[in-house]
Amino acid sequence: xxxxxxxxxxxxxxxxxxxxxxxxxxxxxxxxxxxxxxxxxxxxxxxxxxxxxxxxxxxxxxxxxxxxxxxxxxxxxxxxxxxxxxxxxxxxxxxxxxxxxxxxxxxxxxxxxxxxxxxxxxxxxxxxxxxxxxxxxxxxxxxxxxxxxxxxxxxxxxxxxxxxxxxxxxxxxxxxxxxxxxxxxxxxxxxxxxxxxxxxxxxxxxxxxxxxxxxxxxxxxxxxxxxxxxxxxxxxxxxxxxxxxxxxxxxxx
Numbered sequence: 402x403x404x405x406x407x408x409x410x411x412x413x414x415x416x417x418x419x420x421x422x423x424x425x426x427x428x429x430x431x432x433x434x435x436x437x438x439x440x441x442x443x444x445x446x447x448x449x450x451x452x453x454x455x456x457x458x459x460x461x462x463x464x465x466x467x468x469x470x471x472x473x474x475x476x477x478x479x480x481x482x483x484x485x486x487x488x489x490x491x492x493x494x495x496x497x498x499x500x501x502x503x504x505x506x507x508x509x510x511x512x513x514x515x516x517x518x519x520x521x522x523x524x525x526x527x528x529x530x531x532x533x534x535x536x537x538x539x540x541x542x543x544x545x546x547x548x549x550x551x552x553x554x555x556x557x558x559x560x561x562x563x564x565x566x567x568x569x570x571x572x573x574x575x576x577x578x579x580x581x582x583x584x585x586x587x588x589x590x591x592x593x594x595x596x597x598x599x600x601x602x603x604x605x606x607x608x609x610x611x612x613x614x615x616x617x618x619x620x621x622x623x624x625x626x627x628x629x630x631x632x633x634x635x636x637x638x639x640x641x642x643x644x645x646x647x648x649x650x651x652x653x654x
Contacts, residue, residue, distance in 0.1 A: 413488030415613020426485055426619045429626055433472040436629045441465050443636035453517060453642040454581055454652075460513035467506035468629070474499035486615045492556040500559065501548045504567060508540045508547075511570040514577035516652045533573075533654040540570055564603075571596055578632065581652050582639040591635020598628035 411417035418426070444451065444461060451458045478496045479485040490496075521538060525531035543566050551559040578592035602624035609617040 410484075411486065411488070411615075413486070413613055413615070415488060416615055418484070418486050418615035418618065422616045422619055423485055426622065429619060429622045430472070430476050430479065433626045433629070434469065436626060436633070437465060437469045437472070439633045440629050440636060441469070443633045447636065447639045450639045450641045451582075454639060455513060455517055455577075456515035456519055457513045460509050464506045464509035464513055467502040467509065471499050471502035471506060474502065485618065487609065487618050488613060488615065490556055492551070496556060497548065497551050500551050500556070504547050504563060505544045507567050507570045507574075508544045511573040511577065512537060512541055514574060514581055516577075516581055516654055519654060530654055536569060536573075540566065540573070571599055578635045582635055585638060585640060587638035588635045588640075591631040591633075591638075594631025594634070595628050598624050598631065602628070 441462070444458075444465065448458060451461065455461065474495055478491075478493075478499055481495070482491050483489050515537065521534075521541075523534065525534050543563070547559070547563055550562060554562070575592040575596040578595065579588050582588045582591075602621050605617055605621040605624055609621060
């Protein structure tokens with residue numbers, strides 16, 4: 402496959418993608434399919450425990466499904482636009498579909514992992530609780546608003562404008578994976594690992610924007626794809642509810 406791709410038509414200002422890196426880049430993107438599938442398996446294996454711990458196992462399944470669906474759209478974008486390089490981004494239906502499913506999955510992931518039985522509309526009991534009460538509905542609304550922003554303002558503007566909301570969703574996810582699925586050492590590793598790897602992907606993309614080195618696409622994709630591995634670790638080790646009135650559960654809102 403690598404031999405059939407040539408980058409002699411590269412017109413960017415940075416470093417073009419070599420055929421050797423291209424092979425690994427393709428493999429990294431396709432690895433998202435089995436890794437997200439592993440997340441789904443871990444979730445279904447402990448489904449009864451998730452029912453005890455989180456707000457909506459259904460929304461969690463939708464979020465994981467959307468992550469899975471987003472992958473073929475992203476692969477399609479990279480294949481048909483600039484031979485897997487990033488220097489000339491396009492706003493089109495394929496990329497827009499990836500944008501919707503990927504950003505929507507991040508929002509649904511954060512929302513689904515809320516504490517079991519926690520209503521959206523309620524009276525806050527602390528500053529943190531009020532922050533959650535305000536931001537959770539905003540995250541939910543953004544699932545619908547994100548594609549509208551993309552269609553009206555284009556890819557670059559949408560990514561820039563909506564990235565902060567993705568960061569908020571990621572912060573909520575790390576705390577909720579850690580505490581609402583545990584807390585134990587595995588959910589801690591899972592939550593923090595997911596967040597750190599995702600942020601490394603964001604940082605790598607920032608470096609790419611400054612340098613134009615196309616090999617960084619491999620690094621960016623590698624970080625984002627591998628962030629699902631800590632999630633699977635946490636999902637495989639979700640705690641069931643211990644029915645002991647003397648033990649107070651520690652959970653994130």
